[in-house]
Amino acid sequence: MLDTSSTRSDRHGHASTVAGGSAVASPVYTIGSDAAERDRLRSQSDELHEHTEALLEHVGIQRGWRVAEVACGPRGVLERLAQRVGPTGTVTGLDINPTHVTQAREHVTSLGLGNVSVIEADARQTALPASSFDLVYARFILINIPDPQAVVAEMVRLVRPGGWVACEEADGGAMLCHPPHPAYTRLNTTFRTLYLHDGADIHTGRRLPELLDAAGLLDIGVEARADVPPPGHPRRTVMLDILRAMRSKIIEQRLLHGAELDRLDRDAREHLGDPHTLVMPHLSFMAWGRKPDQPPTA
Numbered sequence: 001m002l003d004t005s006s007t008r009s010d011r012h013g014h015a016s017t018v019a020g021g022s023a024v025a026s027p028v029y030t031i032g033s034d035a036a037e038r039d040r041l042r043s044q045s046d047e048l049h050e051h052t053e054a055l056l057e058h059v060g061i062q063r064g065w066r067v068a069e070v071a072c073g074p075r076g077v078l079e080r081l082a083q084r085v086g087p088t089g090t091v092t093g094l095d096i097n098p099t100h101v102t103q104a105r106e107h108v109t110s111l112g113l114g115n116v117s118v119i120e121a122d123a124r125q126t127a128l129p130a131s132s133f134d135l136v137y138a139r140f141i142l143i144n145i146p147d148p149q150a151v152v153a154e155m156v157r158l159v160r161p162g163g164w165v166a167c168e169e170a171d172g173g174a175m176l177c178h179p180p181h182p183a184y185t186r187l188n189t190t191f192r193t194l195y196l197h198d199g200a201d202i203h204t205g206r207r208l209p210e211l212l213d214a215a216g217l218l219d220i221g222v223e224a225r226a227d228v229p230p231p232g233h234p235r236r237t238v239m240l241d242i243l244r245a246m247r248s249k250i251i252e253q254r255l256l257h258g259a260e261l262d263r264l265d266r267d268a269r270e271h272l273g274d275p276h277t278l279v280m281p282h283l284s285f286m287a288w289g290r291k292p293d294q295p296p297t298a
């Protein structure tokens, strides 16, 4: 991990770390992590599997590939990747949160996936060898951090020339709740304020192609999907569930008092529980790009 030899602050007041001569701001991750949030992350892998499969098809994943999943969380898509690369391929998951790493390891062990390993690492500076993967994949990390380009740059460093970088990201520019409800609207404003405060961009989904382009990738493709989960589906309440994981931040930043937050959460959930309410939690973007076979000549 990082050499924490000296620190300083950025514009958001977050300390910076100097490692091996290069300055790396200390990691900011907008969503918190508690048991409920970890459960949410574990179940979202099933909820989003169609998107993931489509993205893996776009990059033409093959048996025998060496794949890395950046910021895999407690489950991510590790088992899906392991199935696709088969026993002759390998999957390396990484996450900065040691609890997520432990849970991801337990998950792959429980499934008997001998070709999957999970390490604790910062996605911006993994210390893994350059050009050592055929595919580097990430989901729902770039939207939650202030420096997504740094993670994309590291993903590009990790992939071999000719290999693929693939990302799935939400875009909160079109979070629909119809008919509107004051509790949902208020919580949506709170959600946006929290992201803004951390320097994270809820419009990251639409920015994926430009992030991949700025990192020097070629043959960039993009697809967006607008899911409208049916009544009772867990993704209807994804914003409310994430806000629960951000409860202490909301109170610390004096955006809402605890009792007010509880009341808004209850009222918004009741509204989203109404089968007549239409919810589009976010747009889902998938983007992919290929690392040039040879470094471009100057």
Ligand SMILES: C[S@@+](CC[C@H](N)C(=O)[O-])C[C@H]1O[C@@H](n2cnc3c(N)ncnc32)[C@H](O)[C@@H]1O
Pocket (backbone or CB within 6 Å): 027, 028, 029, 031, 041, 042, 044, 045, 070, 071, 072, 073, 074, 075, 076, 077, 094, 095, 096, 097, 100, 121, 122, 123, 124, 138, 139, 140, 141, 144, 145
């Ligand atoms: C919203 S979760 C998504 C988890 C998983 N990709 C999925 O889709 O289920 C984001 C994950 O990014 C991890 N994370 C945040 N900042 C990170 C960083 N700088 N390096 C590595 N992982 C990071 C968090 O610990 C968390 O597990």
